[in-house]
Amino acid sequence: MKNKKTTPKKPMSDKQFGWLLIAPLCFVLAVFMLYPTVYAVVMSFTKYLMKGTPTWIGADNYRYILHNSEMWNSLGRTGLTVIICIVFELVLGMLLALLLNRDFRGQGIVRGLCFMPLLISPLAMSLIWSYILNNQYGIVNIILGWFNIYNIPWFSSVSMAKYTIMGMTIWQWLPFSTFVLLAGLKGLPKDQFEAAQVDGSSSWNTFWRLTVPTLKPLIMIIVLLRVMSLIRTYDPLYGTTRGGLGTETFDWYVYRMGFVKYDVGRGTALGVFSLVITLLISNVLYSQLMKALKKR
Amino acid sequence: MKKYQRALALLLALLLLAFTVMACGNKETPADTTDTTEPIGPQSTDKEDVELTGEAAEVAAEKGFGLADIPEISNKEPINVMVEASGSGDTIVSFIEKFAEKTGVEVTYEMIVMTSAYSKELNELQAGTGAYDLVMVETSWTNEWKDYLIDIGTAAEEYDPKGKAGLEADLENYDSGLLRCATTTDGVLMGLPYYSYPLxxxxxxxxxxxxxxxxxxxxxxxxxxxxxxxxxxxxxxxxxxxxxxxxxxxxxxxxxxxxxxxxxxxxxxxxxxxxxxxxxxxxxxxxxxxxxxxxxxxxxxxxxxxxxxxxxxxxxxxxxxxxxxxxxxxxxxxxxxxxxxxxxxxxxxxxxxxxxxxxxxxxxxxxxxxxxxxxxxxxxxPYTGGFFMGISKDSANIEASYWLARYIASYEAQYEMPLSGGWPVTRFDVVESAQANPDVDEATYHEAFGYGEAQIETAEYQTPYIxxxxxxxxxxxxxxxxxxxxxxxxxxxxxxxxxxxxxxxxxxxxxxxxxxxxxxxxxxx
Missing domain, CATH: 3.40.190.10 (Periplasmic binding protein-like II)
Structure with missing residues (x-):
């Protein structure tokens, strides 16, 4: 009789074990991200009003949205919001980061206070600002009234409302860029700056030629994340103008199409259009980020 | 050691997967659809209840339907109701509580601002979730939502001892223009207006x-x-x-x-x-x-x-x-x-x-x-119309939903609501009763029903145009x-x-x- 030879179980390789660990995440992503995205793309080629069955209509929904002036207007406004907000968030964020990078008494409290806007829900934030900036009863206009400045139409003038919305957004997200840049400033290599000082470089020259380039990867991360977020600007409008006074953003337009008209076909077409734009911009920014990291 | 680390990591991964599956499978009950849902219970509002007295009570007994007229409800499934979040919208809460106390049917309610009501309610109705047994329907949505709601006459036929005829007798006391607004183009009344807003x-x-x-x-x-x-x-x-x-x-x-x-x-x-x-x-x-x-x-x-x-x-x-x-x-x-x-x-x-x-x-x-x-x-x-409580076809308790809709729009409730903090009534009989009621002094009448005559005058002129x-x-x-x-x-x-x-x-x-x-x-x- 032949001895039964037991073959030892082959241990799982690190690679296999790694896949096993990320399997739940892949499952979650497939169910909650991949499937809805593919489903949305399919639905964007149908006419479906949440009643009956979807009807295949080819590219009609895309034709509709691309020929719709409201869509282009809202997209233009969103583009303006993205540019203005990012510029202000970066410039002001850098200034605040430079300030907070210095040692002073009570810096812990100041830093904590600076962080607070980020902790407020964007929806609550929009409601709070709508009261603060109310034309007649808002605390800001009341204080301005003491200086004979009356009735600033923060949310009630077509020429002003969109900038007020941008101001609210900047206020809320400024801590994000501030603290990312502050972290970057804290981690700057000291020897290069000491060398620059020895060489007699001016403060401005050191900042512009050394600090900014060294922080470039972080700046690119801020721009990348904020672009992706700002394209979806929605909450600040909810408690204030609700898209009125020329403030309708692209996402508000998508909301109206998808959740007021319940036009699943056009709504998903807009969603896919938004996704493509976001991916294109993000791709460009991401490659810039990678370049910046390589240079480092 | 490495073996234990792997086992621990594997266990954590399985736990994450299990939580995900559980989260997907957790069916919400109507009562916990949002955290704004509040159960009806002893924690009632501070508003004083105004009981009908004197002639008004007699008129109610003769002409109108009230809480006492609701028969025993056999279906005790809890129901969930949507109401508008506004000053006068709060008034309705104490009446929902009275209904729950009288019938023994637990009622939960959600308050929502008008600007969000259409999309939130329609979302649930179209998905057939049954999250709301009674939805707040703005009268201009009547035709659009008819496929999701039960017509009030059918519900009366099934659950009202007096049948559809009993309901129709009561309809004579409503603002007829509002009733037209709550009726589909093919003549089906979808609900009883309980809140009006002509300008x-x-x-x-x-x-x-x-x-x-x-x-x-x-x-x-x-x-x-x-x-x-x-x-x-x-x-x-x-x-x-x-x-x-x-x-x-x-x-x-x-x-x-x-x-x-x-x-x-x-x-x-x-x-x-x-x-x-x-x-x-x-x-x-x-x-x-x-x-x-x-x-x-x-x-x-x-x-x-x-x-x-x-x-x-x-x-x-x-x-x-x-x-x-x-x-x-x-x-x-x-x-x-x-x-x-x-x-x-x-x-x-x-x-x-x-x-x-x-x-x-x-x-x-x-x-x-x-x-x-x-x-x-x-x-x-003027722009006219109102809210009515529409009974969802997916309701698990159409019987209780019907009676709550009847009660909120009843003579008794509509008479008491204006006196308990302000309410834009939908029935003319309550305005007439308040005028005739010696217990309601001039100042109280003006505060609660002062717009009533203008409303009746407007409705009488406008109804044929609606x-x-x-x-x-x-x-x-x-x-x-x-x-x-x-x-x-x-x-x-x-x-x-x-x-x-x-x-x-x-x-x-x-x-x-x-x-x-x-x-x-x-x-x-």
Whole structure:
């Protein structure tokens, strides 16, 4: 009789074990991200009003949205919001980061206070600002009234409302860029700056030629994340103008199409259009980020 | 050691997967759909309950239906109700509690602002979740939502001992115009209106009766100062009462600017309601229904005449904005109401009856000697309509839902609600009873029902016209309403000229109605 030879179980390789660990995440992503995205793309080629069955209509929904002036207007406004907000968030964020990078008494409290806007829900934030900036009863206009400045139409003038919305957004997200840049400033290599000082470089020259380039990867991360977020600007409008006074953003337009008209076909077409734009911009920014990291 | 680390990591991964699967499979009960849902229980509101007394109680017993008339409900499944979040909306809560106590059926409710109600409710109805047994239905959604709701007559037939006939007998006491608004184009009543909001003029009675003001107005405009009956008169009165700090009102020097008209031009549904009052009042339509020989609507046409009237209404609205307080461009009823109540505005040319009690009490408190009176809007065809409780086809307890809908719209509840904090009634019998009731003194009547006569007068005039309003005939009315809001707001704030507004509305009408409605629409060239 032949001895039964037991073959030892082959241990799982690190690679296999790694896949096993990320399997739940892949499952979650497939169910909650991949499937809805593919489903949305399919639905964007149908006419479906949440009643009956979807009807295949080819590219009609895309034709509709691309020929719709409201869509282009809202997209233009969103583009303006993205540019203005990012510029202000970066410039002001850098200034605040430079300030907070210095040692002073009570810096812990100041830093904590600076962080607070980020902790407020964007929806609550929009409601709070709508009261603060109310034309007649808002605390800001009341204080301005003491200086004979009356009735600033923060949310009630077509020429002003969109900038007020941008101001609210900047206020809320400024801590994000501030603290990312502050972290970057804290981690700057000291020897290069000491060398620059020895060489007699001016403060401005050191900042512009050394600090900014060294922080470039972080700046690119801020721009990348904020672009992706700002394209979806929605909450600040909810408690204030609700898209009125020329403030309708692209996402508000998508909301109206998808959740007021319940036009699943056009709504998903807009969603896919938004996704493509976001991916294109993000791709460009991401490659810039990678370049910046390589240079480092 | 590495072996244990792997095992631990594997365990964590499995736990994550298990949580994910559990989260997917956790079916929500109606009661926990949102964290704003509050159970009915001992934690009732602070409002005092007003019990019917004397003649009113007798009238209720004879004519009306009340809590005592609700029979034993066999189905004890809890029900979930949607109600509007507003000052007077809170009033309904104590009546829901009374119903729950009497019937033993647990009732939960969610409060939602009007601007979000349409999409949130429709989302659940279309998905057939049954999350809401009773939904708050704005009457312009009646045709659009008919596939998701049970008609009230069928529910009466099944659950009411008196059957449909009992319900129909009670219907005679309602504002018939409101009932038409809650009825589909094929004549099916979908629910009983429990909250109305036809618009009225709110007028500072003390100012209109002041001899100095009357004389000055007559001298300037050549006719008597009285509640306006035309939109031109509204314009004149707006101009006349817009005054700067240092000017006088009723002979007294003003310490702040005041404005003639408090309006609601923000991108909220209310600007549409104001425009409806003007357009209908001038004999126009958002689109005129074309009917065949059998009376069935075959098309909606935005006629030349409609276009001309809308153009005039848009121009008038923009002109009248000059006489409204700063901030009106982003205003809805809360801003307009607070301006009037603070004494900053003299007239609200078209405002909901739901603000009545607030205006009466706050104006008197803020401006000594000031009083308010209601009058029909010029043209007497204001935006009208109301809320009714629609019974979801997916409700697990249609029986209890039917009886709650009946009770909230009943004589008894509708009589008590105005007296317990303000409520825009839907029945004429309660106004008549309050007038006749010696227990209700003049001041109480004015505070609770002071708009009633203007409402009855308006309804009697307007009801025959309602049948031709686009809002209550189109099955895409909810979607059209949203477009109207945007279009007329943009006219009011100058994003578009009145001429552009009329053109844009025509395009929107055709696009929305032809995409979402069952009857086509066109623009007459």
């Amino acid at each position: 009225f003029q709110y007028i500072r009675q003390d100012v209109f009766e002041d001899e100095t003001e009357k004389a000055a107005f007559k001298e300037k405009y050549g006719y008597d100062l009285a509640p306006a009956t035309t939109w031109d008169q509204i314009h004149d009165q707006g101009e006349f009462f817009t005054r700067k700090k240092g000017d006088t009102l009723k002979g007294e020097v003003l310490d702040h600017d005041i404005y003639g008209l408090a309006m609601m031009a923000g991108q909220f549904p209310h600007v549409q309601d104001e425009m409806a009052a003007r357009i209908w009042g001038m004999g126009g339509h958002f689109a005129t229904p074309v009917r065949d020989a059998s009376g069935e609507i075959t098309e909606f046409v935005f006629t030349k005449e409609d276009q001309e009237i809308m153009l005039q209404a848009c121009k008038d609205y923009v002109e009248d904005m000059k006489y409204s307080p700063p901030g009106t461009e982003n205003a809805f009823w809360d801003f307009a109401g607070s301006q009037f109540a603070a004494g900053n505005a003299i007239i609200m040319p078209d405002q909901y009856n739901g603000l009545w009690t607030w205006m009466v009490t706050d104006l008197a408190a803020n401006v000594p000697g000031a009083t308010v009176v209601a009058a029909p809007v010029p043209g007497m065809q 049948n031709d309003y686009l809002h209550f005939n189109s099955d895409a009315a909810g979607k059209l309403y949203d477009e109207m809001t945007t279009v007329f707001h943009e006219n009011a704030v100058g994003v578009h000229t009145p001429e552009e507004t009329v053109k844009i509305w025509g395009e929107k009408l055709v696009d929305v109605q032809n995409t979402y409605g069952s009857v086509p629409a066109s623009v007459e060239e």
